[in-house]
Amino acid sequence: MTGSEASPSFRLAYVPGVTPAKWVRIWNERLPDIPLTLLQVASHEVSDVLREGGADAGLLRLPVDRTFFSAIPLYTEVSVVVVPKDHVITAAEEVSVKDLAEEVVFHPLDDVLGWERPPGEPAFERPATTADAIELVAAGVGLLVVPQSLARLHHRRDLTYRTVVDAPQSSVALSWPEGATTDLVEDFIGIVRGRTVNSTRGRNAPAAQPGRKQSDASAARRKPAAAKKSTGRNPRGSSGGSRGAGGSKGTGRGKPRRRS
Structure with a gap:
């Protein structure tokens, strides 16, 4: 179990100078039922906050302790x-x-x-x-x-x-405790990496539907046949002329039947 069920919200720490607004907006669009809480933390305190579980992940400045934290570099500042x-x-x-x-x-x-x-x-x-x-x-x-x-x-x-x-120069990264890679952390990783909502690597990606392509292909093959059948039924057309040649329904001019 990844532990996301125990956390009703996602807590994101960020250091001064970092602007998480774009990623927060995308989070709110994709996961409107899971509040994202922002925590501004001083640069020299953010590692301790993450170690102690005060936040699920942080936008911070490198370096970090790679024996404890995972980190994804995002950009380097001038x-x-x-x-x-x-x-x-x-x-x-x-x-x-x-x-x-x-x-x-x-x-x-x-x-x-x-x-x-x-x-x-x-x-x-x-x-x-x-x-x-x-x-x-x-x-x-x-x-x-x-x-x-x-x-x-x-x-x-x-x-x-x-x-x-x-x-x-200072490099900014997304970081979190390696032993606490929850589903919500994975969701935020997908956002900062620019994955789409339908990405197969995302937790919320729609499940694959085996056989759908085959059924779609079968439907495509049936469609021309159905179209051909419908166009072959020509009321009063030449393709129905063989029935009319017998003089009953084709022309309506057959010999009247004698009443008994």
Whole structure:
């Protein structure tokens, strides 16, 4: 037993910057009787939430512990540097790590890019969160390199960003405990992989109907024969002329029968 019967809803954790809206919409269309509950979880906490059964699956950033979790990579994000709008870096469409060498670059404790040390000059202390680092960038005391989705999430009118072509990148994946691959997890895997509702790999795919093709083919063979039979019955036509040749029904002009 896969255990889906014990869970009346599907709980999906997701980390900041990831947008599950498209997949949630498809889920609601295909499985309207099974609610999908969304749980936003900090990137450094999502693995513990999945381990403890707080969610059935999660949209998270790699890497994960592959000895415990299964994972399907979905996409890799571009990394960008967040800067004030009047910063000199905005003169270029994209920059390299070397262009940040003389800048103070923040390294928040919830960093998701995984580099040992960001480029540039280190800040006096590490901000606790990416949101805190964004506030410091707005104050004009440093810059921040993050996945593009996080730059958009923390958008401010006084800030902008530019692509950093050679910075580490963040990959987003669907992950779940390997020992808890339920029917509902399989359904969600099918959705994120783009399978159609009638996919033979999906749990909700219609069962095969043996013999249907054969019966359809037989019906197709019978149809022309039936059509031929119907077209052969020509009222008052030439094909019925042999009955009329005897003078009884064909012309209606036979000799009257004598009454007894």
